[in-house]
Amino acid sequence: MTPTKPGIVTVSLNSAIDQTLECPGFTAGAVNRVTSETRTAGGKAINVAAFLAGGDLPITATGFLGADNTQVFEALFQERGILDRCLRLxxxxxxxxxVVDRMGGTVTDLNLPGLQVPDGALQKLTETLDALARDNSCFVLSGSLPAGMQEDAYATLTARLRSRGAIVVVDTSGAPLKHAVAAKPDFVKPNVHELSELLGRALSDRTEVVRAARQLHATGIELVVVSLGAEGAIFVDGEGALLAVPPRVEVASTVGAGDSMVAGVLSARLAGxxxxxxxxxxxxxAAGKLVRVGPVPPSQERVQSLMRSVSIHSLSDA
Structure with a gap:
């Protein structure tokens, strides 16, 4: 990946507000007391923008936001110096x-419905991306699709951006991922389950995962990263295949861990x-992010320290 113009644009079609409630002893069907609450701007592409902000390249966020609750997003953009080109719907x-119960070691998720994207919104976003492609080399298409959007939306955007010479990263799942890989993005980051679903077969061991990642790379995708959770990630490109295993760290929240890996890998890749x-x-x-709640990047000093403890294993024989 060799950028020809400065700037990274992250595209969030299904932005979210992540609300975390600390509730010791949470019990369904009972009255529960919340001891603390945090709200952070989220959605995978918003997270990637937040992790990349403050680096050497200018960061722009675009996509869709609901007009009724934009404040938390706007505050993040202003705080991190992210250019806001999001469309309000x-x-x-x-x-x-x-709902986090640290006493019981449980996390309960309640996901509310999101936006209904009206007719014409994707066309307006496409026009915005065309304009942004004049000054930015790299686009990150990340996250789920909102209700009412065609499953091939990422594929359509990938093909359009690639035709304009842009580097395209895709991080999604299910049918949107299946359509997107056919458009040959430069970099994809499925987890094992998503890769298995994409290829339509079980991946029973690490050897199968490596073969599957190589199969995806052979279709014309320059870099394939397969997340293995706490076990690390498999990296495949034209140089070969590697397993990277992170050091053990204290975990405050795993929300956004995959997005932080996308940000970290992409920034290193664009630097050659x-x-x-x-x-x-x-x-x-990614390991450095785990100690913080929300899309807060680790310091470069922390990253450099953790890098020395990352174990790298060649998978050339797999």
Whole structure:
């Protein structure tokens, strides 16, 4: 990936507000007391923008926001210096509620419905992307699709952006991912379940995962990263295949961990780093995020420290 113009644009079609409620001893069907509450702007592409902000390249966020609850997004953009090119649509962006019971070791998710995207909105977004492509080299299409949007939306946007010479990253799942990979983005990051679903077969062990990632790379996708959760991630490109295993860290929240890996790997890749350097940096960046709630990037000092503890294993024989 060699950028020809400065700037990264993240595209959020289904932005969300992540609301976390700390509720010791949470019991369904009973009155529960919440001890603390946090609200952060979310959605995968919004998270990626937040993780990348403050680096060497200007960051722009676009996509859709509900006009009724934009404040938390606008506050994030202003705080992190992210250029806001999001389209406002009638209604509210979805809210994802997590009820965290640290005493019981449980997390309960309550996901509210989100926006209904009106006719013509995708065309307006496409026009915005065309304009942004004149000054930005890289576009990150990340997250689920809102209700009423065609499953091939990411594929359509990928093909359009690639035709304009842009580098395209896709991180989604299900049918949108299946359509998108046919348009040959430069970088995809499925987890094992998503990769299995994409290829239509079970991936019973690590060897099968590596073969599947190589199969995806062979279709013309330059970089494939398969997340294995706490076990790390598999990285495949033209240089070969690697397994990167993160060091053990204290975990405050796993929300956005995959998005932080996308941000870390992408920033290293755009800087011209090798596959091993991208794997080490992206894994350390993701591990450093785990100690914070919300899309808060780790300091570069913390990332550099964690990089020394990332284990890299060659998978050339898999």
């Amino acid at each position: 009638p209604g509210s962006s979805r809210v994802n509620i997590k 780093r090798s596959l091993e350097e991208c794997a080490r940096y992206g894994t350390a960046f």
